[in-house]
Structures are given as structure tokens and as C-alpha cells.
Amino acid sequence: MEKMEYDVVILGGVAAGTSAAASAKRINKNLKIAIFQKEPYISYGGCGLPYVISGDVSSPEAVIALTPDIFKEKKGADVFVKHEAYEIDFSNKIVYIKSEEGEKEVSYNKLVISTGASPIIPPFQAWGEKGIFKLRNPDDAKNILNFIKEENPEKAIIIGGGFIGIETAEALKKHGIEITIIEGMDHILGNIEPEIHEEFIHGIREKGVNVVFNTFAKDVIKENGVFKVITEDNEYTGDMVIISIGVKPNTLFLKDKGLNLAKNGAIIVNEKMETNINNVYAAGDCATVNHFITGKNVYIPLGTTANKQGRIAGKNLAGGNDSFIGVVGSLITKFEDIEYAKTGLTLQEAINEGFNAEAVFIKSGSKAHYYKGSKKLKIKLVFEKKTGRILGAQFVGGEIHPRLNAITSLIYTNGTVDKLRNMDLAYSPPFSPVWDIDLVAANQAIKKI
Amino acid sequence: MEKMEYDVVILGGVAAGTSAAASAKRINKNLKIAIFQKEPYISYGGCGLPYVISGDVSSPEAVIALTPDIFKEKKGADVFVKHEAYEIDFSNKIVYIKSEEGEKEVSYNKLVISTGASPIIPPFQAWGEKGIFKLRNPDDAKNILNFIKEENPEKAIIIGGGFIGIETAEALKKHGIEITIIEGMDHILGNIEPEIHEEFIHGIREKGVNVVFNTFAKDVIKENGVFKVITEDNEYTGDMVIISIGVKPNTLFLKDKGLNLAKNGAIIVNEKMETNINNVYAAGDCATVNHFITGKNVYIPLGTTANKQGRIAGKNLAGGNDSFIGVVGSLITKFEDIEYAKTGLTLQEAINEGFNAEAVFIKSGSKAHYYKGSKKLKIKLVFEKKTGRILGAQFVGGEIHPRLNAITSLIYTNGTVDKLRNMDLAYSPPFSPVWDIDLVAANQAIKKI
Structure with missing residues (x-):
């Protein structure tokens, strides 16, 4: 050796x-x-x-x-x-x-x-067959692309509606492939606020994506060139399968x-x-x-x-001395023009962690209401009831990234809704309404304190 | 009465x-x-x-x-x-x-x-003539639009390169009008970092906008239907004039x-x-x-x-009791795809206010470098040398709004570059590089503390 x-x-x-x-x-x-x-x-x-x-x-x-x-x-x-x-x-x-x-x-x-x-790969019978994939490294992507080119699949089953599942769904849809997402839980995208989830699901279903909840894939088999995803009480067929149930x-x-x-x-x-x-x-x-x-x-x-x-x-x-400030669970993704983001804790997570937490759910536009191309977006803002400390936020809709980054920054600095409600977030009609959704949410939140 | x-x-x-x-x-x-x-x-x-x-x-x-x-x-x-x-x-x-x-x-x-x-309107001889405008209320906009429709102007002179001047320049350019901006100072857009200003000016000049600095309009006259803006040592002619030198x-x-x-x-x-x-x-x-x-x-x-x-x-x-948290001078605007924003103090403003201030200037991309459509953007981040407290930032380029809002929020909460440098700003290739420009700037800044 x-x-x-x-x-x-x-x-x-x-x-x-x-x-x-x-x-x-x-x-x-x-x-x-x-x-x-x-x-x-x-x-x-x-x-x-x-x-x-x-x-x-x-x-x-x-x-x-x-x-x-x-x-x-x-x-x-x-x-x-x-x-x-x-x-x-x-x-x-x-x-x-x-x-x-x-x-x-x-x-x-x-x-x-x-x-x-x-990736977690359950012991599916079809694993190893051509057309059933994970997506973790460049070779996986290459294999999927080659398969699409060679086999021209019409229907894909995506097992697991996490971030990779949703992003791969978007990608396959661009190739004209019909998508069914099979999700074991009653929601996709991990810990997500119900109102935000409803909006996201409504959006991707409108775009033609099939989503099935509370459905565990017990096995996947391949018969006559077609994949069958077998669940408790159903079967879903497709020309290709992506396994994205976690890592x-x-x-x-x-x-x-x-x-x-x-x-x-x-x-x-x-x-x-x-x-x-x-x-x-x-x-x-x-x-x-x-x-x-x-x-x-x-x-x-x-x-x-x-x-x-x-x-x-x-x-x-190497002899230095540095510490990691830690994460706050920030995430952002999109399905075509529907963006989703999370930072900090959901209301349920906050309550589970022992916070006396409250939340507000607000709808607004991404630009001045009169400016063309203003997109709808929604926020659920989570805060501590007594202090107004901001604990988290989730967003769905268009142009959510600026709003997300403000909240993430406030979480790291123990910012409160009282501070946020009149903050001087730069305003200009192509970029935001005069009362940005973060400010509107904070102004509603302060009433619950 | x-x-x-x-x-x-x-x-x-x-x-x-x-x-x-x-x-x-x-x-x-x-x-x-x-x-x-x-x-x-x-x-x-x-x-x-x-x-x-x-x-x-x-x-x-x-x-x-x-x-x-x-x-x-x-x-x-x-x-x-x-x-x-x-x-x-x-x-x-x-x-x-x-x-x-x-x-x-x-x-x-x-x-x-x-x-x-x-709007401040100097005692120009031509003021009151058809084709010379301010832009402050809906009637002004209506008058300008009518003038463009009826007179089909080819050249506009914009006196004053503030926000209204720049935004009006963009608007008139959409009508195919050739733009000259006459600016009394050696820079446009108010208190602006030199590096950021250079980039912005380079960008709008590349798009065909003429900008003249250090040039005061002494008078505007109208002769044979053409406006002449008279400066110390020159004359600029145009079919229409916008006065935007401040309010x-x-x-x-x-x-x-x-x-x-x-x-x-x-x-x-x-x-x-x-x-x-x-x-x-x-x-x-x-x-x-x-x-x-x-x-x-x-x-x-x-x-x-x-x-x-x-x-x-x-x-x-009405009997309530509320106080305004105050502004930090946040501003955002754009000329076509070139965005500019400011929040907090410039380096010079910070020094003038008595801060022992430092700054870093960083270039980066708005998305993962391999993701199509990633835009170039630049930041100048201003901070207090001793404490690392963030005092301000300016941005130029594409998709600057998310980066701006993070800094604004940190200014309001006495956030430091040490806090910022590893903050969990949500990452996904369509939204940001793995090290967002704000984090890169903070990581550079920390070396100067």
C-alpha cells in the first residue's frame, strides 16, 4: 500500500x-x-x-x-x-x-x-434501468440530457417535491415533457407556510404540472419500456423518472x-x-x-x-481563528415566473422553538401599481409577539429577492417590526410600490404586538 | 370672505x-x-x-x-x-x-x-415657450407627451442630471429623441461615489446619451423654433428642453x-x-x-x-404618538438596464460627518457565473474602520435591488461587515452567485478593520 x-x-x-x-x-x-x-x-x-x-x-x-x-x-x-x-x-x-x-x-x-x-435512493426495482435518474453531479445532468435527446420522453414522474424536484420539473417542462410530481407529505418544498404553499401549488398547477400529495412511491418498475411508479393505491406511468426525495x-x-x-x-x-x-x-x-x-x-x-x-x-x-455566524435557513427557488423563498423560521417552527410568535400574511405588487409589469407577491412575516423581533418570512410571487434580503438582514441583527415599518427601503416605481410589501407587513404586524 | x-x-x-x-x-x-x-x-x-x-x-x-x-x-x-x-x-x-x-x-x-x-426654474428667456418643460405633475407629463406627438422633436436638452433628469432622458430616448444632458457639477445624480459614477456615465454614453459636465446653463432662448441653451463658452441647440435642476x-x-x-x-x-x-x-x-x-x-x-x-x-x-425612525438616504433609479442605487452615506459624506470611514469597491455578477443572463454589478461599501459598522453602499449595474435592501436593513440595525460577510443570503443560481457581492465586499472590508 x-x-x-x-x-x-x-x-x-x-x-x-x-x-x-x-x-x-x-x-x-x-x-x-x-x-x-x-x-x-x-x-x-x-x-x-x-x-x-x-x-x-x-x-x-x-x-x-x-x-x-x-x-x-x-x-x-x-x-x-x-x-x-x-x-x-x-x-x-x-x-x-x-x-x-x-x-x-x-x-x-x-x-x-x-x-x-x-441522494437517497430507495430499493426500487427499476433503479439502474435507462431513464431513471438522480440529479446530483454533472454526469447525472449529462445522462438526463442525453436521454431526452435520444428517447424524446413525453412524460416524467418526479418522486419528491423538494427544491431539486421542483427545479428539475421546471427544466423538464422546458423540453415539453409532461410532469407529475409525487410527494409523500401533504406539501412540497419542506417547511413552508400553508398560505404560501397554496399559492405556489396553484401557480404550478395552472402551468400544467400535476402534483400528487400524501403519496409514497413504494416501488418503481419498468415494463415494456414504460416506468410504473407504484403507490399504496395507484400507479403512475412515465417515460422517465427522477428521484429527488432528499439526501x-x-x-x-x-x-x-x-x-x-x-x-x-x-x-x-x-x-x-x-x-x-x-x-x-x-x-x-x-x-x-x-x-x-x-x-x-x-x-x-x-x-x-x-x-x-x-x-x-x-x-x-491553518492557524486562523474564525467562527461561523450560522444559518437562518434562507432558501430561494422558482418555477418559471413563480418564485418562492424562505428565511428564518416559519410560524410553526417558531412556536416549536418556544417563541411566542405571531404572523401576518400580506399581498402586494412588486412595482408601483401603475407601472407596467408589476408582479403580484405575498409575504408571511413571522415575529415575536412581545418584542416584535423578526423571526422569519416566506415569500411567493414575483421579484421577491429584494424583500427577502431585507428580512434576512433584520433577522441577523435582531431587527423588529417596529424598526422595519418605516425603514427607508429605496423607492422608485420600476422597483417597488411606495409602501413596499415588507413595510406593509410590518405595519400590520405592529398592531398584533 | x-x-x-x-x-x-x-x-x-x-x-x-x-x-x-x-x-x-x-x-x-x-x-x-x-x-x-x-x-x-x-x-x-x-x-x-x-x-x-x-x-x-x-x-x-x-x-x-x-x-x-x-x-x-x-x-x-x-x-x-x-x-x-x-x-x-x-x-x-x-x-x-x-x-x-x-x-x-x-x-x-x-x-x-x-x-x-x-422645480427651480431660472429666469430663462425661453421659459413659457412651447417646448420647454419642467416635470412635476401629471399636466407636465401630458404637455410633454402632446409636444412629442405634435412636434416630433429630434433633439432634447436636459438641464440638470439629477434623478428626474436621468429618468426623463431614458423616457425621451424611448421616443427616439437624441439626448444631451447639461450638468453644472462634475457629476450627475447628487452625492455619488466616483467609481460608481464613472460606470454609470460610461454606460449611458455607450447608449448614445451626451453628457456635459461643469456646464451651467446661463440662459435658454428660442430662435426660429429652435432652443438654444447658452453656457459660459458654448451653445447647445435642441427641439425641446427639460429643466430638472432641483426643487x-x-x-x-x-x-x-x-x-x-x-x-x-x-x-x-x-x-x-x-x-x-x-x-x-x-x-x-x-x-x-x-x-x-x-x-x-x-x-x-x-x-x-x-x-x-x-x-x-x-x-x-389625532392623539396618537408616533415617531419617524428617519431616512438613510436610500435612492434607486435606472437608465434602461443600468441601475443605480445609494443607501446611507458615501465615503466622503461619512468622513465629513466625522466617521473614521473606509470603503471597498467590488465587481461581481448578479447570478451564478455559469447562469445565462447574469448581469455585472458593482458595489462601493462604506464602513467604520474601528467597528466595522456599515455606513452606506452604492451600487451600479444589474439586479442591484436585493443587494441594496440587505445593506439598508443593516444600516438601520447597526450591522457590521463582520456580521454580513457570512450571512445566509439565500442562494440559487438564477438569483445570485454562491458568494453574493454584498458578502464579497464584507469579506474584503474585514481586512481593512
């Missing part, structure tokens, strides 16, 4: 791993760093993959920021692709790696685990090794990205993250957080 | 006046309220007028929210249009009003002065009456919209406003502020 030695070993080289390498090198350029990556590429924007399929991104390769060679040249870290860690000896600080070339025994001084997460951290090889893991297998880290084992850091979709409002460790795997956590892990292991 | 008696007399009924009436009525519906308005209409969105000319608003009437009759019916206040106050006897609480029907002597218990502001508060009739006025004539109000005279409130473009950062009274006449001040004045005079 080949033996190697590095100051810093990084397992996984997508968002968190490459960020960690780059930031460690900025602190100490003499560090000898190696990234071991299971897939044949590193440094790609997984969130862009649905848009590869829709054509909003030119090609699967376009989401790859840096090749291993260029990364090595620019950032100064060794990169080994198609190399997978299968065992770690934390006491002796050795990682065991397998690859087509054989096995490697790599000793480290500092270790970053950034192995990411993988699980790639931490199976770390079980029972003394590393603290959350229930779902995510590595528990503190705000410095330290695990419970000395000199071992974790970051990205394989790790938990601190929540700014609740102070709890949560699992919200997102590329933007992976980048931040990776940067902080790299800084700290 | 007809005598009238009201609980509340409101002078001026555009944004502040109508807001004051409506909010006073919400607090105490028994109040007898009269609005006296010089113009033939009330309750219009002056900021929409350039877009009436561009066609983004369907007609001059579309910016009028409520007619006098409907306002009276809905809000319960009497409305007298084409009625102008020309004298106030503060000791006896009487306002003298003139109209075509004669004069009125109106006694009040509470008075709101919301007479707005008027002055409509307070001339209030001079030397014991009412505290600022140097430019604006009525000095506190955060409750009270003047120095008991029972007399002022709001909107005729009044000063408190600045959230500096605590000073400033003159920044904007429709959005007028609405807020009016609402607060109405509340307070």
Missing part, C-alpha cells in the same frame, strides 16, 4: 473541500495539502444542475469552476480524483484511500471531512469511530467547524451547521453554506 | 397631505378635516411621471391614486382643489386661502403643512412668520413631524427629515418619505 504524508488531508473536493484548501493556503502557503475526491471532477456548482437541463446553463461542464490541474496550479493543493476514503484511523491520524490505481495510506496532521451527501450525508464509513454524528449521520461540528476529535474538521453537506436563531445544530445541506463552512475550516486548521 | 372651521386643516394633498388625512381619520373618525390643494388633482405619484412619458405607465391619469370625490368618500376628509393658502395667522390659528371662487378664512385646531416643492420647498408664504425654516426654506420638523409652533405639523417635500445615521435634519424630498411623514403627522395630531 502506497504511503503518503500531508499536513492537511481533505476528503471531498466539491464546495467545502476546495474552499477549505484555498483558505488554508491563504493563511499558510507552505502547508502541504491533498484533496481526495471520489468523483472524477471537483469544484462544481451542484445547485446549477437543474439549469443545465433547462438550458439556462450552457453545458454540464459549465458548472465546474476549476479542473483538478488548474486547482492545483492556482491554489497549490494536490488533487486526487476518483479516490475514495474508506477508513480512518483517528488515533494514528491515517486515512485509507482506494482508487483504480490501488490503495493509499495517507497520514495527516489536520483532516477535513467534506464528503458531501448523496443523506456521506458518512457511512465514519460510523462507530468515536466521531460524533447526528441522527441522520451528519458530522456534528461547532461554529469553528471542529468535530469532537482533535485536528478533525468537517464542513458542507456531510456536516451539521449552527442555526443563528435557535443556536441549535441543524442539517440544512446547501452549497452556499458548504462554501462558508469550508472557508472557515481551512482558516482555523 | 367665506369663513370655515375645521379640526384639522391640511395644506397640500399629494403624498404627505393625503396620508396625514387618512391616518388622522383612522385614529379619530370624528375629526373634521379639510385638504386645500393648489393643483386640480390630489394624491398622485410624482415619481411615476417619467414613466408616463416612457410609456411604462399607461397615461398621466394613471399615477393619480384617488380623485377628490373618491378621497372624500373613502377617507372622509373634505378636499378643495385649486385652492391655495397664501397667508397663515398662527396666533389666531387661521389660514387664508384663495381660489377662483374667492377667498376663504379657515380656522383650524391642528394644521398640517404639506405644500410640497416646486425648492413651497414655503415662501411662511417666511418670517415665526416658523423655523431651514436655509433652503424647508420647514424644520422633529421626528413627530411637529414644527416649532404648537399644533402645527409639516410633512413631505416642504419639510426636513431626520437622518437615521447622523441624527441631523436633512432635506431629501422623496415620495416615499412624504408618505411616511404624512402618516405620522396625521397620527400624532
